[in-house]
Amino acid sequence: MSALLPFAAAGNGLTDWLAGLFPAGVPFWILGLLGAVIAFALIMVFVSVLAMFSTWLERKVAGHIQVRYGPMRVGGWHGWAQAIADGVKLLIKEDIVLADADRALFKIAPCLVLGAALAAFVALPFGPNAIVADLDLGVFFILAVSSVTTLGVIMAGWGSNNKWSLYGAMREAAQVASYEIPLGLSLMMPVMYYGSLSLHRAGEMQADWFGLHWYVFSDSFWLAIPSFILFFTAALAETKRSPFDLPESESELVAGFHTEYSGIRFSFFFMEEYAAMYLMSAVGTAFWFGAWNFPGLELLAGSALYAPLAVTVFVVKSMILVFVMMWVRWTVPRIRIDQVMTMGYKYLTPLCLILVFLASVWEWAKAALTGA
């Protein structure tokens, strides 16, 4: 094989599946390239559908929280075709590149932002065998790759040559760089519990107890619940969601870093936002809420229904967390930029450090007592 082995070692990724389809002589890098193309197509389709569904859901949730209906007309039943209509509108809109913008940066930025978000999906386990590449680094890969998004947002803000865009980009840079620390630290608790960074491994380890041995129900539940709350707060800030939506706060900065974008480039930023929300929710699901495990699902193991049902369980669980993010957005007012920084550095980070200490003592004591 090759030096790329640690990136596809465990034998349940897409490349390994492809390797089974071809004769043994086909070199690894051809399989890798083929796998990359297929993975990109799959992820792109998933994220497009996800973004369309999520915009519709977001508007419905917003409507019902504000005691109105939200979209009702397009398509008939509760305006289900609204998102498709919006998508078509964005596709046929004129693509405006400002005369005074930095053309290269202006055009690269949306692709970089969306590309980084899509790349992170590679390490997400949608089901026991539905993962593009079961990386040993798992969640660390997701954190690292999605941190490149920040750079794309700064690029958009700078390239637009507009002060509102630049303000948005600066806020984004400050906010995301600060919240990466509590986000990474809050993931340490489940990582210590599982003894692995791989999300797929986490899913496998939560399969006991008739599919209910989730981290939040385990003997470390008293660490799992606060660490999830910290993770979720930091994830809201990372994905620029309200109450941390300072980088694009409409009432202050027009639309923040994507003020000058229109048409398909704007929709790239839009898709990135929903992709990032789903990504964070999926990491939360995989680490805290049992990944694809659900009571009774194991009974179907071996049948043709098992894989699709496992994927459905995972996606539904993640979408519930996405719904909570929307719920928070329409309930909690936006906080000020200095409050954002105070919260990140003075509260979330120290609390995470305390939890990391407690978790290391607890997991060590458990291992010492059981003689593992």
Next chain:
Amino acid sequence: MGEVLAFWFFAALTIGCALLALLHRNVVNSAFALLGTLLGLAGFYVLLAADFLAMTQVLIYAGGILVLILFGLMLTPPVTNERRFGRILVAVAVVGLGAVAFWEKARGAVWHAAAREELAAPAGTVREIGLEFLRRDSWLLPFELASVVLLAGLVGAVYIARRRFPREDV
């Protein structure tokens, strides 16, 4: 074959973006071009089977240091009357010196792929790095502690050097 192709791809990305960073007139665009260089280096680490190092490179350099560099550049007034020729001269001198130093080392190196077998760690390197922290005769933990001391020094320096305004907001 695959590795060779990947090597040339990452080499072109690294060097091309480095040249762009060096020669671009706008210093902010230079910083953005640095992204390609950093990602190319991460690709090299992957080829050397150092997966943890590669991802750390992306997280720390592309996601952290580069953002910091951009922050610094955007807050600094632009230099307009710079001498481009002088900059290229300095760059050539630095690259030349580096090449001489590298050549001295490179002459003795074994340019053979035979050593690659032991590089290909089957299941990643995080575990070994973690265990290295706990080994008694390892210098990894003291090394990391030194970086914590440096961080404390930096925070202290900022605290001493900051300008003090009378607080009105509280």
